[in-house]
Amino acid sequence: MDNLFEKLKNWIRAFLLRVARKLRTDARKDPVVRESKSLFSREIKIPVFASLLFTVAALYCMLVIAFGLGWNVMVAMAIFITAIVSFFIAQTKNKEKVILEDNDAVVLMCLLFIIAVLTFQISREYVSPFLSPVAAFSLMAAMLLSSRIGILYTVSLSLFVALLNDMQFDIFLVMLCGGVVIVTNVQSICRRSDFINTGVKIAIANIAMTTMFYFLGSYGSSQFKYNLFYGALNGAFAIVLMLVFMPLFEKVFSRTTNIKLIELSDFNNLLLKRLMLEVPGTYHHSIMAADIAEQAANAINENSLLARVGAYYHDIGKLRNPQYFMENQISGHNPHDDLTPEMSKLILISHVKDGIVLARKYNVDNEIINIIGQHHGTTSMHVFYHRALESGPNANIENFRYSGPKPATKVAAIVMMADSCEAACRSIEDPTALRIKDAVEKIINNKFIDGQFSECPITLRDLEIIRDSMISTIMGIYHARIDYK
Ligand SMILES: [Fe+2]
Ligand SMILES: [Fe+2]
Numbered sequence: 001m002d003n004l005f006e007k008l009k010n011w012i013r014a015f016l017l018r019v020a021r022k023l024r025t026d027a028r029k030d031p032v033v034r035e036s037k038s039l040f041s042r043e044i045k046i047p048v049f050a051s052l053l054f055t056v057a058a059l060y061c062m063l064v065i066a067f068g069l070g071w072n073v074m075v076a077m078a079i080f081i082t083a084i085v086s087f088f089i090a091q092t093k094n095k096e097k098v099i100l101e102d103n104d105a106v107v108l109m110c111l112l113f114i115i116a117v118l119t120f121q122i123s124r125e126y127v128s129p130f131l132s133p134v135a136a137f138s139l140m141a142a143m144l145l146s147s148r149i150g151i152l153y154t155v156s157l158s159l160f161v162a163l164l165n166d167m168q169f170d171i172f173l174v175m176l177c178g179g180v181v182i183v184t185n186v187q188s189i190c191r192r193s194d195f196i197n198t199g200v201k202i203a204i205a206n207i208a209m210t211t212m213f214y215f216l217g218s219y220g221s222s223q224f225k226y227n228l229f230y231g232a233l234n235g236a237f238a239i240v241l242m243l244v245f246m247p248l249f250e251k252v253f254s255r256t257t258n259i260k261l262i263e264l265s266d267f268n269n270l271l272l273k274r275l276m277l278e279v280p281g282t283y284h285h286s287i288m289a290a291d292i293a294e295q296a297a298n299a300i301n302e303n304s305l306l307a308r309v310g311a312y313y314h315d316i317g318k319l320r321n322p323q324y325f326m327e328n329q330i331s332g333h334n335p336h337d338d339l340t341p342e343m344s345k346l347i348l349i350s351h352v353k354d355g356i357v358l359a360r361k362y363n364v365d366n367e368i369i370n371i372i373g374q375h376h377g378t379t380s381m382h383v384f385y386h387r388a389l390e391s392g393p394n395a396n397i398e399n400f401r402y403s404g405p406k407p408a409t410k411v412a413a414i415v416m417m418a419d420s421c422e423a424a425c426r427s428i429e430d431p432t433a434l435r436i437k438d439a440v441e442k443i444i445n446n447k448f449i450d451g452q453f454s455e456c457p458i459t460l461r462d463l464e465i466i467r468d469s470m471i472s473t474i475m476g477i478y479h480a481r482i483d484y485k
Contacts, residue, residue, distance in 0.1 A: 046103055046107050047103065048100065048101075048103055048106045051103070051106045051107045051110045052106065052110065054110065055110035055113060055114060056085060058114055059081060059113070059114070059117060059160075060077055060078070062117060062118075062121070063077040063080065063081070063163070063164070064077050066121070066164055080163065084156050087152075087155075087156070088152055088156065091152055092149065092152070095148060096145075096148060096149060098409075099145055099146060099149065104253045104254065105145060105253070107253070108144060108145065108249060108253045108255070109141065109145055109149065112140060112141050112144075112153070112249075113137075113153070113156075113157070116133065116134065116137035116153070117157070117160055117164075119132070119133050119137075119241075120132040120133070120134070120157075120160070120161050120164065121164065124164065124165060127230065128226065128227070128230035129161065129165045129171050130171070130174065130210070130230035131230045131233060132171070132175060132234070133234065133237055133238055133241050134154065134161060134175040134176075134179050135154070135175070135178035135179045135182045135183075135202045135205075135234070136202070136241040136242055137153060137157065138150050138151075138153040138157060138179040138182065138183050139179075139182045139183060139186065139189075139198065139238075139242065140242060140245060140246060140249065142182075142183045142186040143186060143189065143246070143257045143258070143259075144246075144249055144250070144253070144255040145255075147183060147184075147186055150179075150183035151179075151180070151183055153179070153183075154176060154179030154180055154183055155176065155179075157175065157179070158171075158172050158175040158176040158179065159172065161175050162175070170209075170210075170213045170218050173209055173213075174205075174206055174209040174210060174231065177205045177206075177208070177209050178202045178205040178206050178209075178234070181201055181202070182198055182201060182202060182205075185198075185201070187258070189258060189259070190305070191259060191262060192243065192246075192259055195238075195239050195242045195243060195246075196239060198238065198239070198242070199236055199238050199239035202234055202235040202238050203231070203232045203233075203236070204235075206232065206234050206235070207231055207232055209231075210224065210227045210228050210231045211224075211228070213227075214228075246259070254365065254366050256306070256365040256366065256367040256368070258305055260365055261305045261306060261308075261309045262305070264312075264313075264364065264365065264368065265305075265308065265309045265312060270362060271313070271316060271358065271359070271362040271364065272312060272313075274319060275312075275319065278319055278322065279318055279319055279328055280328075281325070281327035281328035281329075281330070282315050282318045282319075282322065282325060282328060284327070285315065285327045285422060285423065285426070286311055286312050286313075287312070288422045288426070288477060289311040289314065289419050289422040290307075290308045290311035290312050290418075291308075291473060291477065292311075292421060292422055292470050292473045293307040293308060293310065293311040293411075293414050293415050293417075293418035294307050294308040294311075295469050295470075295472075295473045296414045296418060296469040296470055296473070297410075297411055298469075299466065299468075299469040300410065300414075300462045300466060302410050302414065303411060306367060306368075306371075306411050307411045307414050307415060307418075310367075310368055310371035310372075310412070310415045311415050311418055311419070313355070313359060313368050313372055314371060314375040314415055314419060315351065315375075315419075316355045316359060317351035317352055317355025317357075317358060317372070318354075318355075319354070319358065320350070320351070320354045320358075321350070321351070323335055324336065324344070324347045324348070326423075327423075327426075341384040341387040341391075341395075341400070342384075342399075344381075344384050344387075345381055345384050345399075345400055348381055348384075348402075349403055352372065352373060352375070352402060352403070355372040355373075356369055356372055356373050359372055370408065370409075370412060371412045371415050373405065374405055374406060374407045374416065375407075375415050375416050375419055376416070376419075377402065377404055377405070377407055377416060377447075378401045378402055378403070378405075378406055378452070379401065379402055379447065379450065379452060380397050380400050380401045380450075381400045381402075382400075385400040388400065405455070406451075406453070406454060406455045406456070407452065407453065407456045408455050408456055409456055409457075410456055410457065410458050412456065413452075413456050413458050414466060416452065417443065417444055417447065417470065418470065420443045420447070421439065421443050421444075421470050422474070424439045424440075424443055425439055425440070425474050425478065431478045433475060436471060436475055436478070437471050440467055440470050440471050440474065441467060441471075444466070444467050448463060
C-alpha cells in the first residue's frame with residue numbers, strides 16, 4: 001500500500017513538474033498572450049438581412065405603440081419607416097459597401113439606432129425630450145462606422161425624435177444641429193478626454209438653438225429655462241454615454257476608432273517595445289515608412305492615423321527570424337547565402353503570416369491585421385527568382401510571389417507603397433533628388449502594372465498624388481544627404 005502511495009506521489013510530482021516546465025517555455029515565447037477574439041464577431045454571425053429586418057420591425061413596433069394601434073397609424077408609420085429606410089439605403093448602397101458587407105458592422109449599426117430611439121423614449125417619458133442623446137449616438141456611429149453614417153444617423157434620429165415628440169419642429173432642429181456640429185468634427189476626437197470637449201460643443205449647440213426658438217416666440221419664459229437646462233445637460237449625458245458605450249462597442253464588435261489607433265501607436269505598447277528592442281533595424285524602417293504613409297494618406301484625404309499605425313505594425317512578423325531581413329543584418333553576413341532560393345522565399349513569406357499571428361496574440365485590431373496581411377500583396381521576390389534562374393532555367397516567377405491577399409483598401413495600398421519606397425530609397429548610396437524620384441516612380445508604376453491595386457478602389461489620380469507626396473517626404477527624410485542635381 002505504501003509502495004502504491006509513493007508511486008502515485010512521484011507520478012503527481014513528475015506531472016506537475018512537466019506542466020510547470022511547459023508553462024515557463026510558453027511564457028518565454030510569448031510574454032503577453034491574449035486572444036483577440038471579439039466576444040461577438042467570431043462566435044455568432046447574424047446575416048445582414050436578418051439584422052435589418054429585425055431593426056425595421058422593432059422601430060415600426062415602437063412607433064405604432066407610441067401613436068396607438070389603428071390601421072391609419074399603421075399605414076402612416078409604414079410610410080415613414082419606408083422613407084427612412086429608402087433614404088438610408090440610397091445613401092449607403094454604393095458608398096459604404098465595406099460596412100454593408102460586414103455582418104458585425106451592420107449589427108452594430110442596427111443596435112445603435114435601436115438603443116438611441118429607446119433612450120430617447122425613456123428620456124422623453126421621464127425627464128425631457130431635450131435630453132435625447134441623438135448627438136452622442138450619431139457621434140458613436142461616425143467613430144465606429146463612418147462619418148457618412150454618422151450624418152445619416154443625425155438626420156434620421158432627429159426625424160424619429162421629432163415624430164415621436166408630437167411632430168415638433170424645434171426638437172428636430174435642436175437635435176439636428178447638435179449632431180451635425182459633432183459629427184463633422186469627428187476627426188478631431190483622438191483621445192477619450194476629447195469627449196469632454198464634445199459634450200461642451202453639444203451643450204453650446206443646444207443652448208444656441210433653444211435660445212433662437214425662444215426669441216422666435218416658440219416658448220414661454222419658464223419653458224425656455226426648462227429646455228435650456230436639459231439642452232445643456234444633454235452635453236453631460238452624451239459624455240457619460242460615450243464613455244460607457246464606446247469601449248464596449250469597440251471591444252464587442254472589434255471596431256477600430258481613432259482613439260484605439262492612438263492607443264496602438266503608443267511605444268509603451270508591448271509589441272512595439274519588442275520591435276524597438278529586439279529588431280531595431282525593422283523598427284527604424286517601420287518608423288520611416290509610417291512617416292511616408294501618413295503624409296500620403298493625408299494627401300488623398302484617407303485616414304492618416306490608420307496609415308501611420310498600420311506602417312508601425314506592418315513588419316512585426318520579422319520578430320521571429322530578424323536576421324533574414326536586410327535592415328537587421330548589421331554584421332554584413334547574409335544568411336540567405338547559405339540557403340536555397342526556395343527556402344529563402346519561404347522565410348520571407350512567413351513574416352507576413354507570423355505578423356498576423358503575433359498581432360492577434362497581442363490583441364491588435366483587425367484593420368491593422370488586414371494591413372499586415374496585405375502589405376506585400378502578391379508581389380514577386382525578384383532577387384530569389386534570379387538566384388533560382390542561375391541554378392536552372394526552369395524557375396518560374398509565379399513560384400516566387402508572396403501569397404497575398406492584395407491590398408483591399410487605399411490605406412493598405414499606401415502602406416505597401418511606403419514600405420517598398422522606404423526600403424528602396426534607404427539603399428540608394430548617394431541619394432540625389434533625381435534618384436529618389438526615379439526610385440519612387442519605378443516602384444509605384446511596377447506595382448500598378450503588376451496588378452497589385454486591382455482589388456482596392458485607388459484611382460490613377462490618387463496614385464499621382466501619392467507619388468508626389470512620397471517623393472517630397474522621402475526627400476525631407478534624407479535632406480541632409482541629398483545633393484539636388
Ligand atoms: Fe514586410
Ligand atoms: Fe517593411
